[in-house]
Amino acid sequence: MRLFGTMGAEASFREEDFFGREEELSALTRAALEGSRGIGSSFMIYGPPNIGKTSLLLKLAKVLGTSSGGDGLPRPFPLYFSFSQILSHPLALSQHFLQEFLSQLLRFLGDERPSAFDPAAMCDRLASLGVTGCREVLAAHERCTAEGDGLSALVNALSFPFSASGELFYPVFLFDDFQYTGKLQAVPEGAMLSILRPYIKAGHFPMFLSGSSPGRVTAALKREGLFGTFQMIEVGGLSTDSSVLLWGHLCERRRVDIPASLLPRASERLGGIPTYQRMFVEEIFFRDARVPDAVTLENLYAFSVTEGKLNRYWREFFENTFPDRARRGRAIRFLKRVLCDRFPLDTVEGAISLMGASEEEGDAILSTLEFKGLLKTDLDQLTFVGDPVLADFLYWAFERGVLGKGTSQVAAAIVQARLSRTAPEPGQGGDHARRVAIVKELMRKWDLREVPLLLLDFGMFREKFGGKGLLEVVIGMESEAVRVRLPKVSSVSTGYRASRGGPRFDFDLVAYGFLDTNFSEENLVIWAVDVAVEKNLGARAVEHFENRCRLLALEKGLPHDRLRKWMIINETTDPAAVDLASRYGIHLSHPTQLRLFLNLFGLEELEREPEPARSHGAEAPRAGKTLEYELVLPIKADSEVVAARVAEEVAAFAAVDADTVDRIKMAIIEACINAFEHSASESGKVRLRYLLSPDKIELFVQDDGKGFRSGKTPEESKKNRGWGLKLIRELVDDVEVITGPDGTVVHMVTHLGGDSANPGTVRQGEGGSAPSGER
Amino acid sequence: MSLQRTIQIREEGDTLVVCVGAYLNSLLGEEVEKVVRARLDDGGRRILLNFQGTRLVNSIGISFVIGIVEKVMEREGRMAFCGLSRINCDLFRITGLAKYARSFETEKEALDYLAGNA
Numbered sequence: 001m002r003l004f005g006t007m008g009a010e011a012s013f014r015e016e017d018f019f020g021r022e023e024e025l026s027a028l029t030r031a032a033l034e035g036s037r038g039i040g041s042s043f044m045i046y047g048p049p050n051i052g053k054t055s056l057l058l059k060l061a062k063v064l065g066t067s068s069g070g071d072g073l074p075r076p077f078p079l080y081f082s083f084s085q086i087l088s089h090p091l092a093l094s095q096h097f098l099q100e101f102l103s104q105l106l107r108f109l110g111d112e113r114p115s116a117f118d119p120a121a122m123c124d125r126l127a128s129l130g131v132t133g134c135r136e137v138l139a140a141h142e143r144c145t146a147e148g149d150g151l152s153a154l155v156n157a158l159s160f161p162f163s164a165s166g167e168l169f170y171p172v173f174l175f176d177d178f179q180y181t182g183k184l185q186a187v188p189e190g191a192m193l194s195i196l197r198p199y200i201k202a203g204h205f206p207m208f209l210s211g212s213s214p215g216r217v218t219a220a221l222k223r224e225g226l227f228g229t230f231q232m233i234e235v236g237g238l239s240t241d242s243s244v245l246l247w248g249h250l251c252e253r254r255r256v257d258i259p260a261s262l263l264p265r266a267s268e269r270l271g272g273i274p275t276y277q278r279m280f281v282e283e284i285f286f287r288d289a290r291v292p293d294a295v296t297l298e299n300l301y302a303f304s305v306t307e308g309k310l311n312r313y314w315r316e317f318f319e320n321t322f323p324d325r326a327r328r329g330r331a332i333r334f335l336k337r338v339l340c341d342r343f344p345l346d347t348v349e350g351a352i353s354l355m356g357a358s359e360e361e362g363d364a365i366l367s368t369l370e371f372k373g374l375l376k377t378d379l380d381q382l383t384f385v386g387d388p389v390l391a392d393f394l395y396w397a398f399e400r401g402v403l404g405k406g407t408s409q410v411a412a413a414i415v416q417a418r419l420s421r422t423a424p425e426p427g428q429g430g431d432h433a434r435r436v437a438i439v440k441e442l443m444r445k446w447d448l449r450e451v452p453l454l455l456l457d458f459g460m461f462r463e464k465f466g467g468k469g470l471l472e473v474v475i476g477m478e479s480e481a482v483r484v485r486l487p488k489v490s491s492v493s494t495g496y497r498a499s500r501g502g503p504r505f506d507f508d509l510v511a512y513g514f515l516d517t518n519f520s521e522e523n524l525v526i527w528a529v530d531v532a533v534e535k536n537l538g539a540r541a542v543e544h545f546e547n548r549c550r551l552l553a554l555e556k557g558l559p560h561d562r563l564r565k566w567m568i569i570n571e572t573t574d575p576a577a578v579d580l581a582s583r584y585g586i587h588l589s590h591p592t593q594l595r596l597f598l599n600l601f602g603l604e605e606l607e608r609e610p611e612p613a614r615s616h617g618a619e620a621p622r623a624g625k626t627l628e629y630e631l632v633l634p635i636k637a638d639s640e641v642v643a644a645r646v647a648e649e650v651a652a653f654a655a656v657d658a659d660t661v662d663r664i665k666m667a668i669i670e671a672c673i674n675a676f677e678h679s680a681s682e683s684g685k686v687r688l689r690y691l692l693s694p695d696k697i698e699l700f701v702q703d704d705g706k707g708f709r710s711g712k713t714p715e716e717s718k719k720n721r722g723w724g725l726k727l728i729r730e731l732v733d734d735v736e737v738i739t740g741p742d743g744t745v746v747h748m749v750t751h752l753g754g755d756s757a758n759p760g761t762v763r764q765g766e767g768g769s770a771p772s773g774e775r
Numbered sequence: 776m777s778l779q780r781t782i783q784i785r786e787e788g789d790t791l792v793v794c795v796g797a798y799l800n801s802l803l804g805e806e807v808e809k810v811v812r813a814r815l816d817d818g819g820r821r822i823l824l825n826f827q828g829t830r831l832v833n834s835i836g837i838s839f840v841i842g843i844v845e846k847v848m849e850r851e852g853r854m855a856f857c858g859l860s861r862i863n864c865d866l867f868r869i870t871g872l873a874k875y876a877r878s879f880e881t882e883k884e885a886l887d888y889l890a891g892n893a
Contacts, residue, residue: 641798644831662862669833723834723870730869 013058017249017274020242021056024233028060029067031231032172032206036073040172040206044221046214047235048373048385049317050275053210054082056235057174060208064172065108076206077108077169082176089185090150094157098141101160105131108169130168134160151187158195172206179213179371182220190220197224212373237272240264246277254285262297269301271388279309305392314393321372322365329401330355331365335374336398338384339391350630350687351382352742353702359742435531436508438598439568440492443511443527445601448488452480455597458569458588459578477596487513487525491631491646507548510649512631512642524642527564528552537573537588539580546584560585568594629690633672640672643688647699650690654697654752664697664750667731671701671746674724678705697750699732704743782806790821790889792882799832804839811843820852821889825882827858837870844875857885 024045031041047053061078068075081100083093102122107113109129114122123134137160144153173196181192199205211217214232221227238246244263251258258266270276283304284291291297304310322328334355352362366382369375374390376383454461454477465473492511509529516523530545545567553563566587573588581588589597631646633639644665651661668688675686683704691698728735734749782803783794791814796803811822824840826832847854856878859867867873879885 637802638798638800640833641831659861662860663865665831666833666862666866669831673833673835723837727834727866727869730865 013055015059015062017246017278018055018059019246019249019274020238021052021059021235024056024235025060025063027233028056028208029063032060032064032076032078032208033067035076035170035172035204035206038203040203042200042207042226042230043209043233044214044217044230045208045210045233045235046212046217046373048387049212050273050313051235051237052274053212053235054176055274057176057208057210061174075169076172077105078172078174079104080174080176083180084177088180088183090154090187091145091148093184094141094150094153095145097154097157098138098160101157102126102134150185151191154184154187154192155195158192170204172208174208174210176210177212178209179211179216182216189216190223193220193224193226197226200226200229213371215370215377237270238267238274240267240272243267243270243272243274243277246274247281250277250281254281256281256284256291258284258291258297259293262291262294265294266297266301269297269388273387273389275313276310276389279313280304283308283310302392305389306396310389311393311396314390315397317372318397321368327361327365330357330361331369332394332397332401334365335369335384335390336394339386340395340398348377348382349683349704349742353687353745358740432531432533435568435594438603439529439531439594440509442598442601442603443489443492443509443513443529445603446486446489446513448485448516449600450483450485451597451600452477453482453484454480455593455600456484456566456587456589457582458573458590458593459582461590461593462578473592474596485515487511487515487527488517489513489527490633490642491629493629507552510552512646524645525562525564526552526558527566529566529568531568532570535571537567537569537577539574539576542567542577542580542584542586546580546586549584549586627692629692631688631690633686633688635676635684635686640669640676643668643672643701646688647690650692651697654692656697656750656752660750660752663731664699667728667748667750668699668701670724670727670731671699671748674746675701675703675705675744695752697752699748699750700745701748702743702745782810784810787823787886788890789819790823790886791819792823792825792886794825794827795829797828797830799826799829799836799840801833801835801839804836808839808843808846812846815846815850815852820847820850822847822852822854823882823885823889824854824856825858825885826856826860826863827882829858829860829863832863832866834870837866837872840867840872841870844872848875853889855879855885855889857882 028043028045031043034040045053045056057080061080064076064078079101081097098119099117102119103114103117106122106125106129109126109131111125119138120135123138126132126134137156141153141156141160144156178192182189184191193200196207200207209217209230218227218230218232221230237243244260244267247258247263247266250256266280267277270280280301284300287300289296289300291300301310318328318332322331334351337354338351348363348366351366352359355362355365357365366375366377370377374385376385454464465476468476489511490513492509507528508531509527511527511529513525513527514523515525528549532541534541545565549563549565552558553560564587565585566589567581569588569590571591573590578588627650629646629650631643633643647664647668648661651664672686672688685704687700687702689698689700689702691700725735725737728746728748732748732750734747734751736747738745738747781796785792785794791811793807793810795807799807807824814822822843824843844854854876856867856876857880859878864873864878867878877885877888879888
């Protein structure tokens with residue numbers, strides 16, 4: 001029998017191309033070596049596709065392969081095995097595993113790679129090297145195979161390393177693509193972990209599971225009671241320094257010349273992902289291109305992502321992942337909205353609604369994306385992978401597929417978007433956007449928790465902890481008695497920098513929250529937040545912030561205690577600015593305070609890891625772009641007023657006249673009331689989305705219940721009720737009611753600046769299918 | 776910030792003036808209906824609904840106003856509205872309310888009309 005190797009991963013791994021990841025390697029190596037003393041740990045390594053998980057495992061294998069046990073202890077035997085999709089039958093898998101184990105063990109013990117797979121001869125050879133007992137296990141495996149008992153054969157093959165290990169070595173398992181073990185034919189998901197369970201628990205056999213889909217594996221680990229045994233390592237892009245080193249190495253090998261000053265930019269462009277760097281350098285090499293400046297670099301990148309290697313990579317990925325063309329199109333459109341347009345989406349129900357698919361198809365698409373590592377699920381919360389190259393690819397696919405634009409047009413748009421980006425200082429724009437995203441994430445988690453007031457009061461914080469070490473601060477903060485109760489935040493909007501309608505809402509973030517669990521108007525509180533861009537916060541900036549807050553409070557008719565003002569300092573601040581902020585009741589937080597704040601909510605990782613985004617995604621919106629806001633309301637009396645208030649704000653942002661604002665408010669109130677009254681929603685929630693583009697305001701009110709009542713019931717007629725849809729028709733220009741098995745979406749459009757000669761066009765669609773394009 | 780949720784009533788001559796709160800929803804509609812019905816039961820026949828402070832009206836609130844208009848007409852009373860914002864005027868027009876009760880800009884004009892001076 002021919003030997004076919006571990007899916008080629010080992011063969012294609014180039015150790016000299018491996019850069020960075022020192023921290024991960026060191027932790028994994030330490031854990032693996034501790035297996036010799038029976039205290040080895042197990043790790044779950046996860047990250048998006050293509051990020052470099054396999055390289056990390058193979059590098060670890062190399063490191064462990066050259067280490068000695070020391071002090072007479074056994075040596076670690078790194079066994080790399082990939083559970084990729086081509087071995088879905090347990091018999092084939094067990095056979096392949098056996099082959100890999102015997103072959104890798106022989107090489108570990110100093111033999112050459114055997115030219116053919118002869119298990120009996122390999123067992124004999126191992127016996128001669130002091131590894132006994134292999135023949136017995138092999139005989140048992142053959143019996144199971146002959147009987148066609150796949151599961152038993154698999155159990156047998158997987159127990160081989162444990163039975164065969166002698167005192168010379170102990171196996172360290174490097175299991176790649178582990179999520180595929182959930183797809184074995186006629187083997188229940190999690191069975192693999194059941195088989196391995198006793199060995200994992202023993203501490204003598206460190207096990208490193210790697211995969212794009214941590215959700216499935218961690219769910220299986222939890223079922224098996226193994227979750228606590230595993231530590232999690234998320235693999236992301238390389239640091240800029242490591243990425244630049246890799247550029248240097250790749251460019252030298254291919255004799256490609258990219259000016260050193262462009263390399264950090266190029267790294268950022270590709271998200272620090274080594275595979276992309278390799279592909280991009282190959283692209284430049286095969287085109288025999290010269291890269292003298294940033295514009296050429298951008299052009300080459302755009303070329304690669306629209307028709308070159310980067311494009312081919314992702315195109316094949318999607319073709320393999322979604323063989324059905326229609327489903328592929330739907331998935332791409334959906335991902336484009338999430339990754340490129342930064343649609344603020346984090347729930348399964350919202351995702352399915354955005355796809356405009358049936359629940360079954362939507363679930364299938366989400367499940368596939370999760371399996372492939374493009375999104376993570378934690379209960380009902382979705383987190384999407386922000387891969388800049390993927391985002392640009394999706395943009396290409398979407399524009400070409402939906403709008404019929406040519407590749408060159410899309411490439412030009414990608415370059416233009418990048419080059420026209422304004423950065424106040426190198427790297428600063430990104431930092432600002434990242435911090436805004438972090439604070440947004442933080443606020444969403446507040447949920448009525450109490451925190452030390454010192455986190456929000458820089459003056460007091462400095463007085464108490466100035467010059468003290470972080471540890472001292474953390475301890476001091478724990479005993480801090482003066483605490484403040486944070487609101488439950490229902491929505492946080494970014495993009496409040498006005499491009500039209502004046503500077504009224506010129507804030508980085510505006511959050512709507514409630515002071516207690518009672519979701520009522522009386523409890524509504526608004527937080528206006530600015531994240532300072534200037535290194536040194538001056539009194540003038542504080543004054544300016546206060547003025548904007550006053551205007552916002554006036555506009556909203558807010559009592560002073562219901563508008564909370566919060567500024568986050570960039571680096572330093574003038575004493576006069578601190579005094580002024582204190583006088584105005586503005587909360588001030590230094591980055592140290594923010595870090596402590598994040599820590600309290602388990603968000604410290606966010607502070608370290610930049611949120612990957614499509615080039616202009618996290619920036620403040622410019623004129624001509626679509627702004628989006630989302631709000632989830634509980635079905636409760638009067639919460640429609642909150643919806644109206646947000647609608648008012650969106651409309652005011654578009655600088656429309658007061659009459660139109662009133663009409664929009666009334667329309668959304670009616671749509672909400674109808675959803676509250678008639679949907680019989682199980683979730684008890686209504687989801688609202690506001691889209692503001694230069695020529696229109698779109699409002700979506702979505703429930704998961706039975707649907708919109710378009711006419712009056714006899715009961716309603718008796719009570720003079722049932723006006724909802726009629727009023728909406730009169731109040732906005734277009735209305736569309738889409739009812740499907742998953743609920744109802746009322747889509748209302750008000751055109752801005754155009755004629756409203758023909759308002760109230762109503763289409764009632766059945767079956768839940770969205771109109772072509774997007775929703 | 777909180778929307779005024781109550782109504783205020785007073786008498787101007789033999790007219791009952793009901794000042795409706797900021798958000799005319801089902802709760803407020805019910806309140807208005809209650810005081811108007813009590814007035815009608817007591818023999819009063821002139822009703823003025825003042826919407827000066829009403830920023831939002833929903834369809835349920837409107838249904839109560841329709842009910843009130845019906846009751847006043849049943850008892851052969853006289854009714855008027857005042858202080859309607861443009862959007863509320865539109866809503867009253869769309870629902871047909873405007874056909875059954877006249878609307879005035881100011882309370883004085885409305886009271887004059889109800890008193891038969893206009």
